[in-house]
Amino acid sequence: MAQKYDGLSHCKLVLAFAVLMDLLGVALLLLGVFATLEVNGRDFGDLFVYTGALLVLFSLAGWVLWYSGNIEGLTSAKELGGTVGGAVDRIARSLSRRIRINRTHSSPT
Known part of the structure; x- marks a missing residue:
């Protein structure tokens, strides 16, 4: 279509x-x-x-x-279907989670 x-x-x-x-x-x-x-x-x-x-x-x-x-x-990541893009996405997500968790635990209340 x-x-x-x-x-x-x-x-x-x-x-x-x-x-x-x-x-x-x-x-x-x-x-x-x-x-x-x-x-x-x-x-x-x-x-x-x-x-x-x-x-x-x-x-x-x-x-x-x-x-x-x-x-x-522009092609999306799903259309590309490559494992390299998925691996980079997973690494970025895990780093983002670690930074977010460290900031929430270390912030003064």
Whole structure:
């Protein structure tokens, strides 16, 4: 049976963040480049250019998070069926249990 593709259903908040940072960053960048932004003889164009560039950089992080959250078709550990993955999972679980047990017994009450 074919899988149903949900489009943009995963990570909608991160997508909105990335798009908002892109729009705001480009708007501030263009405003800083093309508008005359002087107050009391001081030019604030550079501030807008740098702030816009910084927001576009933040949006890049949002796009990476959104893209990695929407990767489809990764095989699960059960589908791989290898014993190496199962052994690593068992070791990680046992170490996690030991750490958790040691912390609960050694914590002051």
